[in-house]
Amino acid sequence: MLGDDVVAALAEELADADRTNAVIPRITARHPDATIEDSYAIQGVWRDRMLAAGRRLVGRKIGLTSRAMQQATGIDEPDYGVMFDDTVHSSGAEIPVDRFSNVRIEVELAFVLARPLEGPGCTLEDALAATDHVVPALEVLNSHIELEGRTIVDTISDNAAYGAMVLGATRRRPDEVDLRWVPGLLYRNGEIEETGVAAGVLDHPARGVAWLANKFHHHGARLEAGEIILAGSFTRPLWVSRGDEVLADYGPMGTITCRFI
Template sequence: MLSSDTIAQLAEELAEADRTHSVIPRITARHPDATVEDAYAIQGVWRDRNLAAGRRLVGRKIGLTSKAMQQATGISEPDYGVMFDDTVYDSGADIPVDHFSNVRIEVELAFVLKTPLAGPDCTLDDALAAIDYAVPALEVLNSHIELEGRTIVDTISDNAAYGAMVLGDVHRRPDEVDLRWVPGVLSRNGEIEETGVAAGVLGHPATGVAWLANKFHQHGAHLEAGEIILAGSFTRPMWVSRGDAVHCDFGPMGTISCRFV
């Protein structure tokens, strides 16, 4: 495993890249023996520094939960990161493209918990019972590590490439809609670029919530009531640039739009 000094140094590199909206060389190119545990340690140092600076944690993102995303990245293992309050946008928002690096959009569902959720044997039924409601979401990817050749270690270290999320207006309890069949039709500047259904995320999008609760148990933690859990994309990421207008139709769950300025 990496030394605590190296972990702290890499966390500072990523913090500086976040501040300057720049990209650093792959961690695994410089430290080929770095492990997944090292990566979460780097993310943890970065997270704690942000909390100490006054940012407020509102939830967690899960990534790489669908075949579409695994094939797009070449990474076959889910991961997770943290989401702060200043990264949440409402549908219709103007989003400053300069705040991010390697900017892409993913189509997801988010879940808000009404009760805490803990492993080690959390099931899909347990997750559904803990969820207050589902809401459609778009994730803005923000990659501070060069993309070519990156591994799960690089991605986790970089807060699982999370930048921001845009939330829709329609809330549905898990018993009100078959979440597996919620569609996503993603358009850029009026042209459809990606489509998918939420079942592409581990067979049911809430399965990721159960996975995260079990993963947290390994670190002696659990998910709290009120947290937002971004469950993972069921489309490939779509690149966006300044001036792009993004729209996604979630069928019975409504629509989301945003513009990059």
């Protein structure tokens, strides 16, 4: 495993890249023996620095939970990162492209917890029972590590490539809609680009929430009431640029729009 000084230095590199919208060389190219535990340690140091600077944690993102995303990235297991209050937008938002690097978006569902959720042995049913409501969401990806050749170690270190999220206005309790069959039609500038259904996330998007609760148990932590959990994308990432207008249609769960400026 990497030494504490190396972990701290890499976390500072990523913090600088976040401030300047820069892209740094792959961590695994420089430290080929780095482990997944190392990557979460780097992310943890970065997270703590952000909290110390006054940012407030509002939830977690889960990534790489669908075959579409795993095939798109060449990474075959889920990961997770943290989300801060200043990264949350509402439908209709104008989002400055200059705040991000390698800007892409994904179609997801967000689970808002009514009560704490923890492992071990957390099940799909446990995750649904702990959920207050579900809303449609777009995730804005923000990658500060070069994309070519990256591994899950690089992605996790970079806060699982999370940049921001755009939340829809339609709220549903888990018993009000069959979450497996929530559709996603993703449009850029009026042209349809991606489609999918939420079952693409581990056969049920709430399984991602249960997976995260069990993963947290290994670190002596749990998901807390009120947290927003992005359950993972059920479409491939879509590249966006300044001036692009995005619309995501979730059928019975409404639509999300945003514009990149």
